[in-house]
Amino acid sequence: MDENIGKENDLYRQIAAYFHTYFEGLHRYAFTILKDNDDAKDAVQAVFLKLWEKRAAIDEQQSVKSYLYTAIYHYCLNVKRHEKIKEQYITTNNHTAGEFRDPLVSKEAYRRIMGGIESLPPQCKLIFTKSRFEGKKYAEIAGEMGLSVKTVEAQVGKALKILRENLPDRMTVVFILLLLQP
Template sequence: MQLTDQELIHAIRLGNEPAFEAVFRQHYASLCQYARTFLHDWDDAEEAVQAVFLAIWEKRDSLEITVSLKSYLYRSVHNRCLNRIRHLSVQAEHREQAVYEVELYQSSSEAPMQSLIADELSDRLKVAIQRLPEQCRLIFSMSRFEEMKYQEIADQLGLSIKTVENQIGKALRILRTELADYLPILLTMLFLN
């Protein structure tokens, strides 16, 4: 006998592993295909789908689904993929910044003035990071220096992924403002090389 969506949801809410496994087996492959249309990487797509199912199981006690189970799963995977895309773009931006800093450092070894400016910028960056609000600084450091994923940070600190994203955005805005007076100098240095 086939259970309805509401019966399956109720069974999962009660911790019924066979019901959860049945939903997993029924939807996993198609959800991975769907996630892959966003992420273009099979491993990332599988990770996103697995994270959705893990979140459902971990929060099964408070599971409230008002739409069809299939719609809920697809919407959850969609949101997870968008979060992953945002995270990857921030990582790429960070990587570009790191490459830029390495290039700046390498070129600074040729010119003492550039080395002095790079050192000063590094010091200002450290001071600016220390001025961030405590939670903002902690989340930013975990993301940038420990290279943790947003979900990992959220899980470790007991926060929502949205809070982590907001705190990272806040940190980047503050740092941009704090270091804004260095932008003209950095641009000048780039064009002089």
């Protein structure tokens, strides 16, 4: 058992060393693709989180640097692809964010979504609104509230899960595509 703890500590130190070594370069690379400083930081953080989740499978023979840069590239492409799909959906359906052809549908959709958000647990609701409506990044929210970034991510995930379960299918699609940022 002590051997497992020692191995886990070694992996933690190893990943921390990778973070300190590669963060700046990965951030610059992500920024060249995303053109946004906060999004680039989020990309690097997400890739290191994925590396941490896969820590047991780290192969010393494989280049971690290569893995990190490839992962950043794919993460950034996914962000750009999501933005493009959202824009195409809005254009194809003659929508602007939160605005529909039928104003009654728009008001009803807004009422349901806001009702769903109001029904969230207090901390979950606060974190979700800071993220989605105030446009704050997870790290910023974590700093303000004295929480870990992982806790903020978990609370936003919990909010999305609750909203997906409580909103009708069409409402969920509209909610995710038009009102939420990735």
